[in-house]
Amino acid sequence: MPVRQPLQQVRFGGIEAGITDAHGLKAERQPPVFYLRGKCVVIYLRCSVLHRPNHSRISLPDEDSTAAFAARLAPALQAGMVIYLRGDLGAGKTTLVRGLLRALGYDGRVKSPTYTLIEQYDIAGLNLRHFDLYRFRDAEEWEAAGFRDEFDGRNICLVEWPEQAAGLLPPADLEINFEILPHGRTLDLQALTDTGKQCLAALPD
Ligand SMILES: Nc1ncnc2c1ncn2[C@@H]1O[C@H](COP(=O)(O)OP(=O)(O)OP(=O)(O)O)[C@@H](O)[C@H]1O
Numbered sequence: 001m002p003v004r005q006p007l008q009q010v011r012f013g014g015i016e017a018g019i020t021d022a023h024g025l026k027a028e029r030q031p032p033v034f035y036l037r038g039k040c041v042v043i044y045l046r047c048s049v050l051h052r053p054n055h056s057r058i059s060l061p062d063e064d065s066t067a068a069f070a071a072r073l074a075p076a077l078q079a080g081m082v083i084y085l086r087g088d089l090g091a092g093k094t095t096l097v098r099g100l101l102r103a104l105g106y107d108g109r110v111k112s113p114t115y116t117l118i119e120q121y122d123i124a125g126l127n128l129r130h131f132d133l134y135r136f137r138d139a140e141e142w143e144a145a146g147f148r149d150e151f152d153g154r155n156i157c158l159v160e161w162p163e164q165a166a167g168l169l170p171p172a173d174l175e176i177n178f179e180i181l182p183h184g185r186t187l188d189l190q191a192l193t194d195t196g197k198q199c200l201a202a203l204p205d
């Protein structure tokens with residue numbers, strides 16, 4: 001198991017110790033407690049779990065905060081990921097995808113795939129596929145449009161309205177649920193595979 005960079009490092013005499021985040025759990029920084037017993041140094045490291053790595057809830061009070069969250073999510077994306085984006089019309093799904101693309105350095109137009117059903121972006125060494133399946137009809141269309149081939153284990157597939165293609169879509173690594181509030185949005189992120197959990201654990205603070 002690789003040794004991770006500690007969140008906090010302390011030195012006591014010749015001994016060096018660090019607090020790291022084991023198994024993707026976020027460790028809260030707290031001062032370590034030292035006790036001297038004879039010649040032996042006993043070090044108690046206190047840490048507490050802030051959230052489980054398969055779930056995260058994020059408050060986005062305005063559109064700028066959606067862009068800021070997208071900038072955090074972008075470096076945590078992994079090739080081959082499938083991400084479902086759930087939420088009502090106008091909940092902010094496309095805004096998040098636009099933010100991801102901007103964060104990855106894409107400065108072209110990001111259209112909603114409302115009519116095309118899919119838009120493709122190859123940027124920063126990643127192949128993103130943005131689906132909006134609101135107008136998607138049936139399995140015949142799925143095959144005819146070649147959507148099956150897009151889920152090739154390399155493309156990052158971001159899917160709005162996944163419920164429209166239930167039974168055809170591969171399962172998600174990560175589901176993001178958007179809730180519309182009077183002011184802003186709340187995001188609920190649910191990791192459903194190890195890849196999804198790694199993505200949540202890799203979100204920078
Ligand atoms: N955090 C936020 N707070 C307030 N408004 C936001 C936030 N994020 C996005 N919006 C606004 O929500 C509106 C609709 O966003 P968007 O088109 O991304 O929705 P959508 O979920 O993709 O909708 P659809 O299902 O119709 O494709 C935009 O006007 C955008 O500015």
Ligand SMILES: [Mg+2]
Nearest residue numbers: 093094112160
């Ligand atoms: Mg949309």
